[in-house]
Amino acid sequence: MSLLINIDASLSCWLLYTAVSWAWGIRLTLIKMNERKTINLEQGRDFMQKGITKLKNILEGLPEPQFSSEEYMMLYTTIYNMCTQKPPHDYSQQLYDKYRESFQEYITSTVLPSLREKHDEFMLRELVKRWSNHKVMVRWLSRFFYYLDRYFITHRSLPPLNEVGLACFRDLVYTEVNGKVRDAVISLIDQEREGEQIDRALLKNVLDIFVEIGMGQMECYENDFELSMLKDTAAYYSRKASNWILEVSCPDYMLKKVQNELLSVYATQLLEKEHSGCYALLRDDKVVDLSRMYRLFSKIPQGLEPISSMFKQHVTAEGTTLVKQADDAASNKKAEKRDVAGLQEQALKEAFEIFCNKGVAGSSSAELLATFCDNILKKGGSEKLSDEAIEDTLEKVVKLLAYISDKDLFAEFYRKKLARRLLFDESANDEHERSILTKLKQQCGGQFTSKMEGMVTDLALAKENQSHFEEYLSNNSNVSPGIDLTVTVLTTGFWPSYKSFDLNLPAEMVKCVEVFREFYQTKTKHRKLTWIYSLGTCNINGKFEPKTVELIVTTYQASTLLLFNLSDRLSYQEIMSQLNLSDDDVIRLLHSLSCARYKILIKEPNTKTISPTDTFEFNSKFTDKMRRIKIPLPPVDEKKKVIEDVDKDRRYAIDASIVRIMKSRKVLGYQQLVMECVEQLGRMFRPDVKAIKKRIEDLITRDYLERDKDNPNVFRYLA
Amino acid sequence: MPRVSKRKSHPVKSSEPSPKKITKEVERIDSFFASYANTSIGMIDPEGVEKLCSDLSVEHTDVRVLMLAWKMNAKKQGYFTQDEWRTGLKSLHADTLKKLKKQLPELQKEVAMEENFEDFYSFSFRYCLTEDKQKNLDIETACVLLNLVLGPAYNLQVDSFIEYLKFQKEYKVINMDQWTNFYRFCQEIEFPDLKNYDDCLAWPIILDNFVDWLREKSTSA
Numbered sequence: 011m012s013l014l015i016n017i018d019a020s021l022s023c024w025l026l027y028t029a030v031s032w033a034w035g036i037r038l039t040l041i042k043m044n045e046r047k048t049i050n051l052e053q054g055r056d057f058m059q060k061g062i063t064k065l066k067n068i069l070e071g072l073p074e075p076q077f078s079s080e081e082y083m084m085l086y087t088t089i090y091n092m093c094t095q096k097p098p099h100d101y102s103q104q105l106y107d108k109y110r111e112s113f114q115e116y117i118t119s120t121v122l123p124s125l126r127e128k129h130d131e132f133m134l135r136e137l138v139k140r141w142s143n144h145k146v147m148v149r150w151l152s153r154f155f156y157y158l159d160r161y162f163i164t165h166r167s168l169p170p171l172n173e174v175g176l177a178c179f180r181d182l183v184y185t186e187v188n189g190k191v192r193d194a195v196i197s198l199i200d201q202e203r204e205g206e207q208i209d210r211a212l213l214k215n216v217l218d219i220f221v222e223i224g225m226g227q228m229e230c231y232e233n234d235f236e237l238s239m240l241k242d243t244a245a246y247y248s249r250k251a252s253n254w255i256l257e258v259s260c261p262d263y264m265l266k267k268v269q270n271e272l273l274s275v276y277a278t279q280l281l282e283k284e285h286s287g288c289y290a291l292l293r294d295d296k297v298v299d300l301s302r303m304y305r306l307f308s309k310i311p312q313g314l315e316p317i318s319s320m321f322k323q324h325v326t327a328e329g330t331t332l333v334k335q336a337d338d339a340a341s342n343k344k345a346e347k348r349d350v351a352g353l354q355e356q357a358l359k360e361a362f363e364i365f366c367n368k369g370v371a372g373s374s375s376a377e378l379l380a381t382f383c384d385n386i387l388k389k390g391g392s393e394k395l396s397d398e399a400i401e402d403t404l405e406k407v408v409k410l411l412a413y414i415s416d417k418d419l420f421a422e423f424y425r426k427k428l429a430r431r432l433l434f435d436e437s438a439n440d441e442h443e444r445s446i447l448t449k450l451k452q453q454c455g456g457q458f459t460s461k462m463e464g465m466v467t468d469l470a471l472a473k474e475n476q477s478h479f480e481e482y483l484s485n486n487s488n489v490s491p492g493i494d495l496t497v498t499v500l501t502t503g504f505w506p507s508y509k510s511f512d513l514n515l516p517a518e519m520v521k522c523v524e525v526f527r528e529f530y531q532t533k534t535k536h537r538k539l540t541w542i543y544s545l546g547t548c549n550i551n552g553k554f555e556p557k558t559v560e561l562i563v564t565t566y567q568a569s570t571l572l573l574f575n576l577s578d579r580l581s582y583q584e585i586m587s588q589l590n591l592s593d594d595d596v597i598r599l600l601h602s603l604s605c606a607r608y609k610i611l612i613k614e615p616n617t618k619t620i621s622p623t624d625t626f627e628f629n630s631k632f633t634d635k636m637r638r639i640k641i642p643l644p645p646v647d648e649k650k651k652v653i654e655d656v657d658k659d660r661r662y663a664i665d666a667s668i669v670r671i672m673k674s675r676k677v678l679g680y681q682q683l684v685m686e687c688v689e690q691l692g693r694m695f696r697p698d699v700k701a702i703k704k705r706i707e708d709l710i711t712r713d714y715l716e717r718d719k720d721n722p723n724v725f726r727y728l729a
Numbered sequence: 730m731p732r733v734s735k736r737k738s739h740p741v742k743s744s745e746p747s748p749k750k751i752t753k754e755v756e757r758i759d760s761f762f763a764s765y766a767n768t769s770i771g772m773i774d775p776e777g778v779e780k781l782c783s784d785l786s787v788e789h790t791d792v793r794v795l796m797l798a799w800k801m802n803a804k805k806q807g808y809f810t811q812d813e814w815r816t817g818l819k820s821l822h823a824d825t826l827k828k829l830k831k832q833l834p835e836l837q838k839e840v841a842m843e844e845n846f847e848d849f850y851s852f853s854f855r856y857c858l859t860e861d862k863q864k865n866l867d868i869e870t871a872c873v874l875l876n877l878v879l880g881p882a883y884n885l886q887v888d889s890f891i892e893y894l895k896f897q898k899e900y901k902v903i904n905m906d907q908w909t910n911f912y913r914f915c916q917e918i919e920f921p922d923l924k925n926y927d928d929c930l931a932w933p934i935i936l937d938n939f940v941d942w943l944r945e946k947s948t949s950a
Contacts, residue, residue: 680931703934710906711864717906722913723931 048099054092055108058154061085062112065150069143070120085154093157102162109155109171113147113178125187130194131209137191138215141179141222148175180223191216197618206607376416377649380423383407387443388436400442408449415696417454418659422652425462426506430645432469433498433545454693464504472498482529489529491522499530499539507655513543513565514590516572543569552610556633561610562640566591570599571610574628581625593622594646600626602643608634610641660695664705667691669714672727680706680723755815757824762814773814775807785830792877793833796840799852806859841882847912853878854908865902868894875911883915893939900935907933921947 049057061081067074092101121140128136152159152171159171169177195216202208385391386403395403414420431437443466451459476496483490515523523541530539546565550572551558563571566589573580573588580588586596597620604613604626611626667690671683678686684702691697706725709715718724765777773781782789801817803809809817821836823829840849857866857874866874872891880887890911894900900907910933918926923944928937 681929700934700937703931703937706931707904707906707933711904717931722910725931 048095049088049092050099051092051101051104054088054101054105057088058085058105058108061154062151065147066116066120069147082153086156089155090157093162102158105155106158106162106168106174109151109158110174110178112151113144113175114182116147117144117178117182121183122186125183129190131198131212133187134191134194134198134212134216137183137187137219138212140183141219144175144179144183148172151175176223184219184223188220191219204607374416374419376414376419377423377652379407379410379414380420380427383424383446384427384431387438387446388431389438391438397439397442400439401445404442404446404449408446408453411450411453416656417458418694419653419656421458421462422506422656425465426648426652428462428465429506432465434547458694461504464501468500468504469498472500475499478533479526479529482532483525489525491525493518493522495522495526497526502540508542508544510540510542511544511592511595512590513569514588515543516569518572519565519569552632554632555630557637559632559634559636560638562638564643566595566599567603567641567643570603574611574626579625579627582620582622585626596620598643598646600624602641606641608632608639608641660697660701661705663691663694664697664702665709668702668705668709672715672725676727677718678725679721680725683725754819754822754824758815758818759811761818761824761826761829762809762811766811771811773809778807778809784826785833787833790877792881793837795853795856795877796836796849798856799840799849800836802852803856806856850878850912851905851909854905865904866908867902868900871903871908879912879915883920886915886920889921889943890939893942897935897938897942899938903935907935910936 061077064074064077064081068076089105092099092105094100121144125133125136125140148171152175155171162168163170195213198208198213383404386400386407411417411420428443431443437443447459447462447466450462476498479495479497527539530537543565548563548565548568550561550563550568552561552571561571569589570585573585577584582596582600585600586593589596591599600611600613600620603609604611605618605620609629610632612629613620614625614627664687667687668683671686671690672678683706684699687702688697688699706715710717710725713728715725716728718726762773765773765781767774767777778794779789782791782794785793787793797817798806798809800821801809801813803813803817818824818829821829821832823832839845853874854866857870858864872894875887875891894903914932914936921943923940926932926940928940
């Protein structure tokens with residue numbers, strides 16, 4: 011970096027000097043024109059080449075003294091002379107070409123090879139270095155060849171030197187590497203999302219390149235980078251939306267210049283100012299502005315999604331404040347102004363409700379809200395916030411729920427996440443868990459929270475059960491599982507449904523299951539135990555060469571690793587058949603053990619994804635500075651299953667509602683029936699009219715209802 | 730073959746022939762029946778039906794056979810019991826093959842009468858539910874039946890609907906409600922402009938979808 015500074019400093023000095031000397035140069039020329047010797051092309055080129063070579067050496071970091079002012083002058087003047095000589099010795103065109111060639115030559119011989127031999131982060135660093143070098147080179151050569159800019163290019167309407175120089179880089183380097191670069195960047199960002207530290211500055215620099223290469227237009231940034239980035243980001247957002255928001259305020263790379271242009275740029279800027287821009291609007295209660303902004307965003311193709319995702323989170327968090335303000339405002343206004351206030355409140359409520367119920371990047375607001383809660387309530391989520399602040403946020407969340415139409419969807423997502431928190435001991439604070447349940451109960455009724463409360467109680471019971479189990483073991487020393495075993499027995503009705511797979515347990519664990527089963531028989535004979543291995547955790551010791559490390563893994567992962575006790579090396583197929591799991595599960599498992607942060611297994615070939623032809627070997631050389639590490643297994647995307655379950659429940663709910671209504675009314679018109687159904691179910695979700703129609707048809711087939719003989723739009727209840 | 734007993738108290742209407750003639754008629758109907766019946770089961774079975782059809786010079790897939798079945802109020806497709814036979818042929822006043830053949834056009838006219846057609850239409854659906862407790866008709870059979878029964882009167886709608894049924898993937902069977910309402914659709918809805926179709930009414934969803942599909946087709950065409 012210091013090299014650069016030197017050059018720049020001297021460059022500016024040189025500039026000053028040139029201005030003066032050039033003016034002087036004119037007088038010189040005027041006086042000495044006739045005495046000037048003609049420089050022929052060969053000579054001139056050679057002379058320039060010397061200067062160019064010197065510049066390249068400096069950029070490459072070779073020991074080369076800096077340009078003296080003398081040298082600068084000579085180079086510039088040579089060009090000047092060669093351009094102003096009388097034909098056929100005016101070599102402007104040749105010099106223009108030479109300028110371009112210098113870059114092309116340097117790039118092809120030095121820059122590209124150096125980039126090609128590097129990968130990933132190293133490639134990015136190299137690229138950043140090369141780009142900044144290139145810019146310096148362009149600046150310098152443009153100064154040497156400056157005279158061309160003044161007359162030749164304007165006369166011939168050619169691209170100026172600066173542009174030519176940058177275009178060389180773009181055409182030769184950028185076009186070749188931008189795909190690789192983009193992938194490397196996205197991969198870096200993914201790493202960061204998984205909790206690793208990455209070089210943010212590097213990222214910023216790389217993305218600067220994307221923008222600068224556009225040379226004034228955002229095209230390169232948008233098309234080459236942003237498109238994939240947004241696609242990747244949108245997919246990611248739907249899994250971890252609020253988490254991202256909490257941790258990362260608008261990333262620096264979004265902060266880009268280009269003030270004066272397109273709508274998309276405006277949006278980017280707005281996004282960058284998200285903490286001030288959007289917040290300010292929200293704070294100041296400007297519904298009209300909000301809706302204007304929303305309309306603005308919706309004009310940008312793709313622009314809406316990632317932006318509204320972030321935007322929405324903030325609306326979600328801040329929205330209840332808004333509502334509260336509106337409430338306050340409404341109640342404070344005098345009687346005469348009540349209409350106006352009411353209107354405003356109404357508009358606010360409606361606009362708010364619309365916002366609340368728009369889906370974002372494939373996730374419903376119900377899901378986002380549940381995810382938001384999860385992040386607050388789990389360990390590592392909001393420990394920095396005070397208890398009060400957390401309580402306050404939870405309060406807001408519950409209030410916000412009133413605006414969400416798919417409350418049942420929220421409940422199911424919440425339940426699923428609650429289950430994870432409870433079973434994997436990821437809950438940060440029991441008090442908060444109970445507190446939000448109480449709030450939800452107050453707002454939505456006991457039925458809403460009964461299952462969730464059941465879950466929390468279940469755990470307490472399970473602990474009791476476990477202590478009985480331990481007693482049993484100590485009293486019966488002949489039965490021993492051989493391993494420290496903790497079993498959590500859950501009541502099926504309360505917990506989300508889990509698919510149980512027939513995992514082939516390692517022998518050690520089979521014994522545990524047996525022992526517990528025997529114990530449980532002594533307690534009660536009327537219950538059936540179904541083991542859910544996907545929810546278990548194991549602490550196993552990995553006896554690696556450097557040192558033994560305790561690994562905290564899931565049962566699935568442990569089963570996989572224990573296979574390597576019998577065999578050093580296993581193929582994907584062997585692992586799958588031994589474990590008796592599905593491809594999806596096996597891929598996830600193996601990825602977590604060989605391609606993530608901790609490589610307990612060595613994968614052959616060493617690519618980033620698992621394929622059915624890979625083989626795995628125990629990494630005996632593995633080590634970590636910690637004695638005990640947790641190897642996370644990212645959970646399966648439950649979204650699909652949750653939506654399926656909720657849809658199923660809704661069908662039953664609609665059926666029940668229709669039957670209830672018809673039973674009491676006996677005869678009812680179609681539209682009336684639909685209306686009453688929607689009203690009845692409104693507390694939990696907004697039923698789709700088509701869904702209701704479908705259920706009516708089904709009930710007709712099942713002889714619960716029939717159409718009236720005279721009016722097919724009227725239904726009769728069949729007792 | 731049980732002999733017909735001479736009835737003493739026979740409800741006679743003024744237009745009805747004299748008791749003697751009636752019993753003669755019944756006798757002839759019965760022997761007519763006998764000529765096609767399968768003696769082991771005491772019914773006319775599919776083989777018998779086929780023979781009857783060829784004697785009548787109609788295809789056994791002809792709609793007139795269906796109409797006959799309707800007239801008889803037959804329960805099981807491909808079979809006619811003696812009672813059914815008697816019912817049908819009596820009301821047709823056809824006690825011989827020749828008379829029956831002659832009556833077929835009359836039967837067609839009768840079925841086409843407004844008050845009868847709906848009944849015939851419903852009957853034809855039920856008649857095709859061959860399995861015990863079967864409530865729905867598979868799409869293919871439904872299409873054939875539609876063509877047979879409604880094709881002549883509403884061929885535009887029927888052709889279009891059949892095309893749609895084969896194209897869509899949501900429904901694999903048709904139920905009675907959908908069947909019934911399609912006829913109503915043909916009667917009430919202007920075709921092909923569908924101007925007066927309102928999907929906010931209680932039309933079965935399959936028809937809502939059908940209309941959407943038609944509308945889409947016409948805009949893209």
